[in-house]
Amino acid sequence: MRFRLTDEQRALRAGVRGLLERRFGRERLRAAVAASVADGPVLDRGLWRALGEAGFFALRLPEAEGGVGLGLPEAVLAFEEAGRALLPGPLVATHLAAGEVPGAAEGAVVVTAVDARLVEWRDAADVVRGDASGAVPVRSVDPLTPLHRVPGGARAGDPVAALLTAAEQLGSAGRTAELAARYAREREQFGRPVGAFQAVQHLCADMLVRVEVARAAVYAAAVTGDPADAAGAKLLADEAAVRGARDCLQVYGGLGFTWEADVHLHLKRAWLRAERWMTATAAEEALAARLVADG
């Protein structure tokens, strides 16, 4: 039992982080938000193809089928980085479509999917999986994720989709914990950094603890592939991301409530992901059912 990242997994994580810093750094993120608010959201096809070339979508596809031939643990590390960078787009749906929808693996085709009566990026996508008939546009709370509501749309309940979404939540939670700690070291009030005040320290510490517990759950679920483990991972990662962003906003104070700070973007995306693929209620019920079944 060696439950830690291998050297190859560390290298993969560093590679994805580097790619996203080059192709979707903070300036690109803010430009995308500004463009989206002004003219409606635009999916960056160039970025999508770059992700495809880097193997983001084909990561779990066997090499014989043109994929990278890696597993769920590696996919989770890549999606964690995507969540950290607030990368927009129907990443989970396209990744799941690799090998099933031609062009998805290469990033040439954008695939979205109906889940929980919602479909994201419907107009920008080339392929919509699931029944999206009668879809009505919603003014999405997340400026970088256009949404449609689908009447009577069924929940797909895919544990892999839930786990990859959990990995994005984990990345976002880790990022907001980092941002909060950095801000607390720099911002001075009453003549000292606010991070010297125990009340602020404890907010930051609780953020980190939620991240580390969620990380253990997400990584373990990626190794076991067990649906109940995926449900637990989604539950804990949703909590880490949503509460982490809220606590980060609190540490930032008034600045955190402005549009200029990135905190609200993390919070809004975290809310959205928490509603996607597996909600807290569904996860808790699934875990309760497993608790009795295991006994």
Next chain:
Amino acid sequence: MDLAYTAEEEAFREGLRSWLKAALPSLPPRPDPADWPARRAYDTAWQRRLYDAGYGAVHWDAPPAQRLIFLEETERAGAPYVGANFVGLLHAGPTVAAEGTPAQRDRWLQPILRGDEVWCQGFSEPGAGSDLASLRTRAVRDGDAYVVTGHKIWTSHAEVADWCELLVRTDPDAPRHRGITWLALPMDAPGVTVRPLRTLAGTAEFAEVFLDEVRVPAEFRVGAENDGWRVTLVTLSYERGTAFAGEVVACRRVLGEVARLARGNGRWDDTALRRRLGRLHAEFGALWRLVQWNVSEAQASRGAPGVGGSVFKLRYSHARQELYDAAAEVLGADALDADREWVADRLSSLAYTIAAGTSQIQRNIVAERILGLPKGR
């Protein structure tokens, strides 16, 4: 990342499982929880049997993965846990192994592993609990001995211990973290007085220890004089990092029993309560994964568990309290019956967010040592 045990590790599991199957039926009935001399005899006899079977050192002188398997299998089989051997096996033993001289390792480690000697922890004082470094118990060098005078508190099972891992101040003029020394105190030395304290659970779990000019030979000092704080951090990293690992396995079992009782008594139909139990299932599952992660990291670096233990200890201590609160909701009015299962555990769980450094202190450690925030007030 890998959660599968190796063939060698699985062979260890099989050997242990069959040994437990043979050994457990002959175990005598467990003693009254309030009878500490009987508990000491029971716990040390079990430790001796583990030692004779080759499992004596599994908590610290074995590959960490074997330790996890040991915890899983002993819990599954319903075997006793470390009990009165807690401090010796989980704190003092690893500390002496890491920091002691060859002579000290020869003197103390075998008796701990054989269950011959029991240790207690003399860290906390009435004025120095979470602020451990403000301790005032003094030791003055006199020839080949230290003369110790002071007052320790919250010393678990001191009345049945042979040795005490004792922190003393040897240089009152030095900065408070520097003038501290780690000594092994023989509990039968003249001048040692033990007064058991009754806890809110109604039992005598710990004691006050009064030290009146107690002579401790200098050869019982672990680490250099005035270097005891560094040695203490080694002890604390074991205490917070791995000492509670076995209890997570036990909590997962209890959660399953609580769910089964809820199914039987109708409480399972309460959606809010059922969802809470589902969430606790995720929580304890993740905590066990965190143990496996921390152990794998420690195994790779061949070091002490480190501050990651504070992350685990903080979350675990609260999860344990939530578990027994949920159990009480399932029990309903029966949760007021002190003889009911889980009620004593609910009471004792209240200590977990205080002992081994309060949750507030753990948060300070996480903020300052992991997140690099400035030292607070």
